[in-house]
Amino acid sequence: MMMRSAAALAGLLACTTPVFAGVCQTTNLMPEVLAFRAATAGLPPDQRAARFVTEVVAKHPEFFKSDIFGNDDELRGYAVRLFDPDHPEHFGDYPPLTDAKLAAFSADFPKVFASAETRFAKAFPDFACTTPILFGPSFGRFGGSGGVGPDGVYRMRFGIDMLAMIESPSDLPVLFSHEMFHVHHSQVLGNALKQNLGVVWWGAWVEGLASYVSYRITPGATPKQALAWPADLYERMQAPGAMKQASAQMLLDMDAKGKTYGLWFHMNESYPGLPSNAGYYMGYRMAEALAARYSLPELARMSPDELKPLIRAYLTEQSK
Template identity: 30%
Template sequence: MKVLRFVAGLLLSALSVPANAVDELRVVDLTGEFDRFAMSTAEMPDADRVIAFEKQIGPIANGFYERDRRPEGYDFRILTQLKTYPGRRSETLAISRKFNRLFTPARHRFEAAFGPLTSRQPAYLIDSMGELDGGTRELNGKYTMLFGADVIAEFHAGKNLDAFFYHEMFHLYHEPALAKCMTLWCSLWAEGLATYVSSRLDPGATDEELVLNLPKPIRPAVEANRKRAVCAVALRLDSTAYDDFSALFQGDDNLPGLPSRMGYYIGFLVARDIGRTHDLQQMAKMSLSEAKPLIDASLARMATCGQSTTEARERSRTSRTGG
């Protein structure tokens, strides 16, 4: 499903940048290497083509295409993507040709606000085979930023990409402060703050450019029942359950009556509220212990829920663990 493929690109991996990561971030374009392989092997027998792909393309981009990373259905997935590649080739390569022209000015504006972006690993521009438009992955033990030219072409064609770039750059900048936190409130903070930063650096950004419109417009659906939406988030703040995460940050429609991916918008509301008394640099540098009470207080200002947050979280935890 396209929405699921897209939002996968927006999920933040629980990783941390090494303390000695002081190199200036650089972008390496690997779309040409993928293109050459896809086009030159079109007549190769399927089994031989998969073997050649795994050998020649598998290791690039820190192993993004390796079988070990996504072993289930590997052969079928690779063959399907190679065979459908000609249909997306023109649009993908068009993004490749203009990527630096679009990314570099946005990067300069971001760095003017936050300082230099550093990473020992390059950011890779790739054909992601439908997996992501932008995001971070741990690849062979290396924290890696990726941009998927194919999904950018599919979902961002004709749009101003500044807000999208700011969102992904902020994740790279902010990740060390998250300290590998796996609870849902950390995702709420990370994604909400990235969305808020994007809106501040690009004040004219629309909900579409802030990616608050997929799979359907999120803002009006939340505002139509804000109390219920906020309380649904408050109930799950301390959860580490995948179902809770997918309900709030993926395209899964498993909270009836509430929009999928609403965690991005509610996180944005929290960050915007905290931003009334803190500047962007202060928020970006907050430790988790500093951010948590501010998040709790912000949610409490938005809605008074029927039970205490502590009781709600304990009930959620008990229902998940059977304890």
């Protein structure tokens, strides 16, 4: 294949990174990434990855410079996954990522995000979305991830290659709404939210409420979609005795952190008889119960001091 000239490549990469028109400040790196892939298609994968780090990554430290990717050497190693046609990116049992799927997904997701943003702003009129949101390749490292960049600014990032592998188009509205709620929740609660991060009962509430909100405001969504991972989480927690067992255990673990937190919220970790990420389901059910008495905006603004006795009472009742 004839390679494009360096000047042509420079012209492709000099284009302005697209920004969506909406409430959130969004930056989409995918057109630049796809242009780079097309322009370097004839090079060996390791050379493509090396050039990607110097020609693309260097321009966008806000997306790529974090502990998720490590230093430039580590980043080059991850980037090879996106630039080796003989060993395409893959995750678990999902089909490998193809050029056609990545291109189609990259073309579709901005419209889906814009629609989800409109619905979210309608459900939460005080939604300010001061957190920058970025879309780019994570080389299979994450689908959605919040983090502080080298400039000290907190941003929400979406790994479009990862999402193209593990999500269907119908799942995206729920995913985007879930992550937008985290942005909104952090903004309306401020330090009150941050002070309790990593504590079991608060983790259940924060993740469960985001899951419940994404279900409630997305037309046609199902609880299974809202809880997402593992795929059978909702069904397994519907099994006889599962809710009772989980409620009794979470009562004991309410204020726990560290390894115990991981049993509720980390993949491939769980209590015997319960699925991974059972904490998401428990929080979903808490939010569902309280939504009978409070609106979604009211739930978003409830402080930890207000919520903790309500959650303890809920778990106590469910454990009987």
